[in-house]
Structures are given as C-alpha cells and as structure tokens.
Amino acid sequence: DTGVSQDPRHKITKRGQNVTFRCDPISEHNRLYWYRQTLGQGPEFLTYFQNEAQLEKSRLLSDRFSAERPKGSFSTLEIQRTEQGDSAMYLCASSFPSGLQEWTQYFGPGTRLLVL
Amino acid sequence: AQTVTQSQPEMSVQEAETVTLSCTYDTSESDYYLFWYKQPPSRQMILVIRQEAYKQQNATENRFSVNFQKAAKSFSLKISDSQLGDAAMYFCAYQVGNEKLTFGTGTRLTIIP
Numbered sequence: 001d002t003g004v005s006q007d008p009r010h011k012i013t014k015r016g017q018n019v020t021f022r023c024d025p026i027s028e029h030n031r032l033y034w035y036r037q038t039l040g041q042g043p044e045f046l047t048y049f050q051n052e053a054q055l056e057k058s059r060l061l062s063d064r065f066s067a068e069r070p071k072g073s074f075s076t077l078e079i080q081r082t083e084q085g086d087s088a089m090y091l092c093a094s095s096f097p098s099g100l101q102e103w104t105q106y107f108g109p110g111t112r113l114l115v116l
Numbered sequence: 117a118q119t120v121t122q123s124q125p126e127m128s129v130q131e132a133e134t135v136t137l138s139c140t141y142d143t144s145e146s147d148y149y150l151f152w153y154k155q156p157p158s159r160q161m162i163l164v165i166r167q168e169a170y171k172q173q174n175a176t177e178n179r180f181s182v183n184f185q186k187a188a189k190s191f192s193l194k195i196s197d198s199q200l201g202d203a204a205m206y207f208c209a210y211q212v213g214n215e216k217l218t219f220g221t222g223t224r225l226t227i228i229p
Contacts, residue, residue, distance in 0.1 A: 043217070048216060109159070110160070
C-alpha cells in the first residue's frame with residue numbers, strides 16, 4: 001500500500017496560465033476527493049468522484065476549474081486562466097467503502113500552487 | 117449546513133504532559149463520523165483518530181483518545197505523554213457517510229522541551 005500520491009508537489013505559474021495536477025489514490029479506493037487549503041485554514045471541499053463519476057462539486061469550483069477521473073483510477077484537476085487567488089495547497093484524498101476504516105479519507109502530500 | 121468549530125487557535129504543552137484540544141460541531145444528522153487529523157510542518161495530513169457517532173465508547177489510539185459527547189456535539193482530543201513529534205496543526209473534521217469532510221480551522225500545538 002503506497003499511499004495517495006500527487007504530482008507535482010510544487011507549481012509556480014504566471015497569472016493567466018493553465019495548470020494541471022494529478023492524484024493517484026490508494027489502490028482499490030473507489031472514492032477520490034479534492035480539497036483546497038489556504039494558509040492558516042482548514043481544507044475546503046472542492047469535488048469528489050466515485051469511480052469515474054463526479055458526484056458533487058462545491059460552489060468553490062468555478063467554471064475555470066475542471067476535474068476528471070476517466071478510468072476510475074487517477075484524477076486530474078485543471079485550473080484555466082489562473083488568478084492570484086488560486087494560490088493554495090491542493091489536497092487529494094481517497095477512501096474505500098468497507099473494512100474497519102470504511103470511508104476514512106487518506107490524504108496525499110498536496111500540490112502547492114503559487115500564482116505570480 | 118454542518119459546521120465545525122475549534123476555539124483554540126494555539127495550544128502549548130510541556131513534553132511528557134497531557135493536553136486536550138477542543139472541537140464542537142453543528143449537525144442535524146444522527147449518524148456521522150468524526151475525525152482528528154494532524155498536519156505537521158511538512159503538511160501531509162495524517163489521520164490521528166476516528167469516532168463513529170453511533171458508538172458510545174470513546175475511541176483510543178495509543179496516546180491519543182477522544183471525549184465524544186454526542187448530545188453536546190463536542191469531540192475533544194486528549195494527547196497523553198506529549199512528544200516533540202506531536203507538534204503540528206490539528207484539525208477536527210466531520211463526515212456524513214461516504215461524503216465530503218468538513219474541517220475546523222485548526223489548532224496549532226507546540227511542544228515545549
């Protein structure tokens with residue numbers, strides 16, 4: 001069990017550029033979640049998938065944001081026309097529907113985005 | 117909407133002593149999960165402990181234990197025999213079923229050697 005991985009770990013971009021982040025969940029975890037965390041705050045929910053289906057999107061997820069999980073395994077989060085307010089840590093988590101820790105979310109290391 | 121409140125932005129404790137972090141939440145649900153997560157300076161969010169609301173028995177994990185008061189909607193975390201490695205941001209979080217987590221604003225715990 002290798003844990004949730006995210007790539008890249010850090011991204012610096014200029015305002016107006018597009019960026020894409022990747023998340024690989026724990027193997028066999030069918031739920032995958034994206035959160036955003038700004039400095040000094042708790043994570044805020046963005047969206048989540050069950051297998052390849054996107055089940056819920058937060059109002060935080062403006063039309064510049066899009067997330068996919070095409071084969072029910074890894075997921076990508078794309079931000080188009082980045083703004084300085086998009087600077088944050090983007091966290092990915094995954095969970096599994098059974099066992100002693102059913103539905104417990106396990107987090108990746110995050111991708112820190114800085115928009116200049 | 118569910119909310120989670122952590123009223124202590126910062127706490128400090130002497131090494132080897134015991135500290136309690138507070139958390140309250142608001143919900144109309146009867147069945148849910150509560151969690152404490154730890155986020156050290158490296159910023160990887162790590163699960164500390166989990167509590168199912170239908171269980172009356174308080175969860176424990178080694179030096180970590182909770183005091184779950186369902187009627188009062190309170191969920192505090194007790195850390196016994198504090199160690200330097202316990203220094204981190206601690207987040208209380210709430211979850212209904214298999215849905216999203218709702219987090220509090222966190223408590224920064226400092227361990228004094």
